[in-house]
Amino acid sequence: MNFNGKTALITGAGRGIGKTIAVKLAKFGSDIALADMNPINDDVLKEIEENGTKCLSYKLDVTNVDAVDSVVKKIIDETGGIHILVNNAGITQDNLFMRMKPEQWLQVIDVNLNGVFHVTKSVIRTMVKQHSGRIINISSVVGFSGNPGQVNYSSTKSGLIGFTKSLSREVGTRGITVNAVAPGFINTAMTQALNESQQQAILSQIPLGRMGEVDDIANAVAFLASEEASYITGTVLHVNGGMY
Numbered sequence: 001m002n003f004n005g006k007t008a009l010i011t012g013a014g015r016g017i018g019k020t021i022a023v024k025l026a027k028f029g030s031d032i033a034l035a036d037m038n039p040i041n042d043d044v045l046k047e048i049e050e051n052g053t054k055c056l057s058y059k060l061d062v063t064n065v066d067a068v069d070s071v072v073k074k075i076i077d078e079t080g081g082i083h084i085l086v087n088n089a090g091i092t093q094d095n096l097f098m099r100m101k102p103e104q105w106l107q108v109i110d111v112n113l114n115g116v117f118h119v120t121k122s123v124i125r126t127m128v129k130q131h132s133g134r135i136i137n138i139s140s141v142v143g144f145s146g147n148p149g150q151v152n153y154s155s156t157k158s159g160l161i162g163f164t165k166s167l168s169r170e171v172g173t174r175g176i177t178v179n180a181v182a183p184g185f186i187n188t189a190m191t192q193a194l195n196e197s198q199q200q201a202i203l204s205q206i207p208l209g210r211m212g213e214v215d216d217i218a219n220a221v222a223f224l225a226s227e228e229a230s231y232i233t234g235t236v237l238h239v240n241g242g243m244y
């Protein structure tokens with residue numbers, strides 16, 4: 001895969017899956033724009049620049065429409081365009097439905113769905129002008145299977161599938177593909193916080209017998225972002241070790 005001359009914007013890129021996606025795309029030659037609501041560690045920038053690609057970094061809350069438009073404009077002014085958008089920023093606010101507060105519902109919808117709307121809306125004009133683009137939305141296995149305590153989160157992750165499929169039908173003739181990656185249980189801070197018996201319960205449901213690694217997700221995203229995936233749109237790539 002070769003992303004020379006391309007620029008990729010990755011939201012929620014300060015750590016975890018987003019950071020790994022950014023490093024992976026840079027290894028294949030893409031310039032990178034990192035956006036995260038929390039400060040991004042200089043080590044992340046260094047790791048990306050070691051590949052000889054440009055790395056821009058922005059503090060951005062994806063729920064803030066004006067800030068999104070301003071950052072997208074800056075990236076385009078600096079690099080000439082945005083060719084790959086990875087909507088990765090996402091949060092959880094888990095609670096059983098009977099106890100879930102309206103704020104927990106609204107906050108998760110705001111980041112995981114409204115945020116994707118704002119960023120995509122801001123970026124898509126430049127992709128239409130370029131007659132090419134790749135949009136990859138990070139969903140989740142629980143958007144398909146459901147999960148107790150995650151009515152809010154799983155609703156957003158299923159919602160992203162409707163978003164992906166509908167948008168892919170609108171922009172296909174403009175040379176833009178829109179796909180989703182649905183990770184299963186990935187070895188990150190979130191899953192490391194589970195206790196031993198919770199981890200064993202999860203592992204027993206995974207035919208491949210291990211949790212996923214952040215690289216497993218980054219590899220899938222890189223493929224969907226590549227020329228090699230140019231005839232794939234409106235689809236979901238499940239990366240979950242066979243658990244669903």
Ligand code: NAI
Binds near residue numbers: 037088186
């Ligand atoms: P993480 O919590 O380690 O990283 C998420 C990043 O998004 C953080 O750097 C955070 O600062 C940033 N962020 C949060 N709210 C934001 C906002 N409003 N604006 C901009 N940035 C914001 O999460 P992780 O595990 O790397 O997950 C990344 C994506 O993958 C999320 O969409 C998550 O739902 C999804 N996912 C993760 C799985 C896992 O097992 N870790 C499984 C399935 C899906």
